[in-house]
Amino acid sequence: xxxxxxxxxxxxxxxxxxxxxxxxxxxxxxxxxxxxxxxxxxxxxxxxxxxxxxxxxxxxxxxxxxxxxxxxxxxxxxxxxxxxxxxxxxxxxxxxxxxxxxxxxxxxxxxxxxxxxxxxxxxxxxxxxxxxxxxxxxxxxxxxxxxxxxxxxxxxxxxxxxxxxxxxxxxxxxxxxxxxxxxxxxxxxxxxxxxxxxxxxxxxxxxxxxxxxxxxxxxxxxxxxxxxxxxxxxxxxxxxxxxxxxxxxxxxxxxxxxxxxxxxxxxxxxxxxxxxxxxxxxxxxxxxxxxxxxxxxxxxxxxxxxxxxxxxxxx
Numbered sequence: 001x002x003x004x005x006x007x008x009x010x011x012x013x014x015x016x017x018x019x020x021x022x023x024x025x026x027x028x029x030x031x032x033x034x035x036x037x038x039x040x041x042x043x044x045x046x047x048x049x050x051x052x053x054x055x056x057x058x059x060x061x062x063x064x065x066x067x068x069x070x071x072x073x074x075x076x077x078x079x080x081x082x083x084x085x086x087x088x089x090x091x092x093x094x095x096x097x098x099x100x101x102x103x104x105x106x107x108x109x110x111x112x113x114x115x116x117x118x119x120x121x122x123x124x125x126x127x128x129x130x131x132x133x134x135x136x137x138x139x140x141x142x143x144x145x146x147x148x149x150x151x152x153x154x155x156x157x158x159x160x161x162x163x164x165x166x167x168x169x170x171x172x173x174x175x176x177x178x179x180x181x182x183x184x185x186x187x188x189x190x191x192x193x194x195x196x197x198x199x200x201x202x203x204x205x206x207x208x209x210x211x212x213x214x215x216x217x218x219x220x221x222x223x224x225x226x227x228x229x230x231x232x233x234x235x236x237x238x239x240x241x242x243x244x245x246x247x248x249x250x251x252x253x254x255x256x257x258x259x260x261x262x263x264x265x266x267x268x269x270x271x272x273x274x275x276x277x278x279x280x281x282x283x284x285x286x287x288x289x290x291x292x293x294x295x296x297x298x299x300x301x302x303x304x305x306x307x308x309x310x311x312x313x314x315x
Contacts (some may be wrong), residue, residue, distance in 0.1 A: 043070060107135070173191075
């Protein structure tokens with residue numbers, strides 16, 4: 001892409017990706033990419049290699065992703081750069097003939113880690129879990145997480161409460177419960193209890209969903225966090241309401257409203273989409289942020305109109 005009047009004001013992105021199926025259950029995929037931006041003095045590359053195997057009884061996957069510090073696709077979306085990320089996953093599916101009304105048991109484990117290019121580990125997440133699914137479609141997840149967070153610079157996690165630089169290793173229990181998610185009204189609860197930046201955290205997230213056929217869906221969730229750190233204790237709460245109405249299989253209206261109690265901020269996102277094919281068509285998006293609490297006038301508004309079309313240059 002190009003912008004501005006200077007001949008040095010440009011950004012180029014080049015990429016190549018591919019997929020290779022192996023047998024009935026195997027798949028290898030990956031991509032390589034590079035950007036060119038004036039003034040970049042670090043690496044501008046990115047690549048990923050991933051493989052997975054998915055049969056009736058076993059699922060395996062592994063990947064390695066690397067994104068250099070100055071990789072900068074200005075026309076794309078990038079959540080994290082300057083990292084090396086390995087990832088592995090393994091799961092076994094068991095269908096007992098007659099055990100407590102269970103339909104399937106899924107023991108599994110996964111690991112995700114992030115290292116910077118100096119070898120410092122920023123994040124580590126080892127997840128060991130078992131999913132218990134009943135024939136009634138109720139489901140229970142019983143897991144344990146081993147986490148690592150590397151903090152290079154102190155940051156303020158709550159007014160006047162700071163997390164100091166260092167590496168924090170913690171263990172937490174995770175329990176998730178679902179009622180029948182295909183029913184018109186469904187409930188789920190996520191509970192996480194364990195260590196957090198050298199202290200303790202209790203996180204509860206109840207959610208209620210409501211749907212009318214394939215036309216209307218609504219979900220309300222409340223995330224409650226009770227956090228006790230060496231420098232102080234605090235509560236953090238986040239409310240979220242999702243609404244979706246489908247006029248047809250191609251025309252959809254969605255809304256997301258979030259409320260951050262700690263900062264007293266309300267964010268609203270409304271998106272109207274008229275699809276031609278998957279991820280292409282007409283999109284109208286409205287964003288609004290209110291930093292002065294419930295009932296106040298919005299402090300930021302954004303209206304976006306986007307149209308995309310996919311075509312095959314070879315046909």
